[in-house]
Amino acid sequence: MSGSVVDPVDHDAPDGALAAPGPLAPGLAARRRSPAEEARTIVAGGTLGALSTLTATGDPWGSLVTYGVLADGSPALLVSTLAEHGRNLLGDARASLLVAEAGHGRDPLDSGRVTLLGHVERPAGPVAEAARAAHLAAVPTAVHYVGFGDFSLWVLRVRRIRWVGGYGRMESTGAAEYLAAEPDPVAPSAAFAVAHLNDGHADALLAMARTLGGYTDATAAVCTRADRYGLDLWVSTPRGKASVRVPFGEPVAAADGLRAAAVELARRAR
């Protein structure tokens, strides 16, 4: 079953602001990325984040940092101890890293971001080598200052994770779930796939909304999101508009597998 993470916050909302029509027939059980998978995917997709540290007086201090990612999802930072955030980390190892998805030109609060809270450690031995390699792979220009004596590698050991996918899509998760999860392999191609589906396959999306999503009275459907488990559709009906999930038969395992999965979904919807 879904274990849905689409759990609208209990806003004290003006009447009707959050109302949407339901399906007229049962839809398919819709698997979604877990909060840990969402978090790993956002972190894997970026190289730039906001680091929160503590000043000597305990004030919360935000700064821009670049990061790479170790195999277990731990961020590898390269920070100058001459900079304020570097001095802060030397004084108190507690830190959080905020990473936001690249903007889509829409409402920035309706997009994904994740906060990783934990503490930093100076890696040693093979971990230091891996952290250096991960950072340089993500931030090639770091080669120009990785040799400066004041720059040092830090690994953020994550203790608590807060993922926000947009309005009403948010959940916290723990370190074990985060470290064990996989980034979604299709994330890098998802935006292209969504645009392609909307540009050339409106009929297939409408069939999916009617047959697989239970919106038998749908008059149009637009794809708003694609991931390894399925598609999110924004459906127009005479009763109003609603969001519905249509799942793939099997999760996509390969980075280039989204197209075949969407074709199969269209076939099932006919």
Add this chain to the structure above:
Amino acid sequence: MSGSVVDPVDHDAPDGALAAPGPLAPGLAARRRSPAEEARTIVAGGTLGALSTLTATGDPWGSLVTYGVLADGSPALLVSTLAEHGRNLLGDARASLLVAEAGHGRDPLDSGRVTLLGHVERPAGPVAEAARAAHLAAVPTAVHYVGFGDFSLWVLRVRRIRWVGGYGRMESTGAAEYLAAEPDPVAPSAAFAVAHLNDGHADALLAMARTLGGYTDATAAVCTRADRYGLDLWVSTPRGKASVRVPFGEPVAAADGLRAAAVELARRAR
């Protein structure tokens, strides 16, 4: 004189990594934006930032926020108390807001950002009205949730400001300087002006570097930045490459004044 803020950090650098040839003749005294002006300009140019707050256990917590700007440069936030950062602010008013300039597709650490540290207040009366208007002007989509009972306005009262313009360009400043400074009126058109100068006016830039910048042996010059006080040029010489500042005769006062100022600079360089 310049009161230059280009003050290379004393990195323990590999030999030669920071070396650049100097001018062969005296250049013009080059005024630059003050750190407070840089900070006001970056804050005025954005609507999205990273808020650092303190959790109940004193951990530094980073989250994505939108903001508007009051006339004195104080950020106006609209935050849900159901969200973690809202609960944090209710528990401890200390906060910082990190705002980064829009990326230019180059090294993200070689671009401007600013951290505003202070504490938040719930505004009342006319300040609340102004904060609401400033937030909605910057974030029109906030009209959809400004009426939700859990969302509340906060004004960040800034105490300390850290501006970083890129590698080696950084300075701290105080609240009085920040609140009194003006955002650069030409900032919104600067990127276009830089591209236009480089695309069509390479000869004029070279003449500026030679005549006004003191690089009499310059063989090429590229404009890297424009602001109300002048242009930054990246100059090629047989001795190597260097950055030089060429100032306008008068600071540009109007948003559309950059073109006339650059034309006048080219005339003086001939």
